[in-house]
Amino acid sequence: MQEIHFAPLQGYVDNAYRRLHSQIYGGVDCYYTPFIRIEKGEPRRQDIARLKASVGDGTPLVPQIIFASLEEFRILTEVVKTLGFNRIDLNLGCPYPMQTNRGRGAAMISDIATMEQIVKQIDSDCSTSYSVKMRLGKDNPDEWRSLLPLLSSVKLNHIAIHPRIARQMYSGDLYIDEFRSLESQSSNPIVWNGEIRNIGDLSAHTNAAAIMIGRGLLARPSLATEWRNNEEWQHAMRIATLLEFHDRLLSEYEQTLCGQTQILQHIKPFWDYLEEEIGHRCLKAIRKASTLDRYREAITTIE
Ligand SMILES: Cc1cc2nc3c(=O)[nH]c(=O)nc-3n(C[C@H](O)[C@H](O)[C@H](O)COP(=O)(O)O)c2cc1C
Structure with missing residues (x-):
């Protein structure tokens, strides 16, 4: 059966979310950190602190890095390897101008000169297995065509493709024909990433090496395990498990964060993609809650 990977989601899938998701739901073979980046010439401290804190927590985790140059790549891979990781994911997909204007993320798809240096470095590093997560391009859906032969010249764990261009951000049509063309030309395994909402969507991608x-998964955290066990969870079971997941996450945030404002800031996004599951009124009450008491009250209305 194909592997299921939980995509990196900055602001949603943190250490505690990943660990609890894997303990409570399972069904996911591999999780990724949000991208780790260079800030003021060194690896961003909070990224490294979070990565350090995840070591040994039992969740299958791949750190992801974003870089603008061979130098940034070297600094980041070194620090990640020092923490004991031998799998690293490379972000060639981030669409945000904050990163692309610095030559990172989706901008790296067409920076062939830098990618030649990176590929050389990957090729000479036998201790680490690399994967790439990319879009089809930054501005055009055929940008991948110049990069793919280079990526095919080196052995990668896989290339995960979100078949959009950066300008589309996270919505709009998927370029399926370009994806198929890329898939047929790649010598590395291709992982599908994009718009998987239910078991039917998963079944449409059985040709892919894995599905990310x-x-x-934010909207239906049981999706991977339902698919794996070929068993649809009824609403009552989904809600009961969701509430357990939420309660354990909230209790972790209460132990590790300081003050109601911070705790609410971290826990409220948990519900952002769950409107279909809990209803509009509940979500509105959750978002409106300004104290933890009010927040808890709102949660009790979920049925
Ligand atoms: C809020 C948010 C944060 C994201 N953070 C990252 C990230 O740190 N690294 C990355 O490679 N992709 C990131 N992505 C992109 C997702 O990993 C994924 O490629 C995208 O959501 C498409 O997959 P989906 O349709 O299954 O959600 C992010 C997407 C969203 C919506």
Whole structure:
């Protein structure tokens, strides 16, 4: 059976979310960190602190890095390897101008000169297995065509493709024909990433080496395990498990964060993609809650 990967989702899938998701739901073979980046010439401290804190927590985790140059790549891979990781994911997909204007993320798809240096470095590093997560391009859906032969010249764990261009951000039509063309030309395994919401969507991608799911798992955290066990969870079971997941996450945030404002800031996004599951009124009450008491009250209305 194909592997299911939980896509990196900055602001949603943190250490505690990943660990509890894997303990409570399972069904996911591999999780990724949000991208780790260079800030003021060194690896961003909070990224490294979070990565350090995840070591040994039992969740199958791949750190993801974003870089603008061979130098940034070297600094980041070194620090990640020092923490004991031998799998690293490379972000060639981030669409945000904050990163692309610095030559990172989706901008790296067409920076062939830098990617030649990176590929050389990957090729000479036998201790680490690399994967790439990319879009089809930054501005055009055929940008991948110049990069793919280079990526095919080196052995990668896989290339995960979100078949959009950066300008589309996270919505709009998927370029399926370009994806198929890329898939047929790649010498590395291709992982599908994009718009998987239910078991039917998963079944449409049985040719892919693995399937990476982001928002679909936020909206239905049981999706991977339902698919794996070929068993649809009824609403009552989904809600009961969701509440257990939420309660354990909230209790972790209460132990590790300081003050109601911070705790609410971290826990409220948990519900952002769950409107279909809990209803509009509940979600509105959750978002409106300004104290933990009010927040808890709102949660008790979920049925
Ligand atoms: C809020 C948010 C944060 C994201 N953070 C990252 C990230 O740190 N690294 C990355 O490679 N992709 C990131 N992505 C992209 C997702 O990993 C994924 O490629 C995208 O959501 C498409 O997959 P989906 O349709 O299954 O959600 C993010 C997407 C969203 C919506």
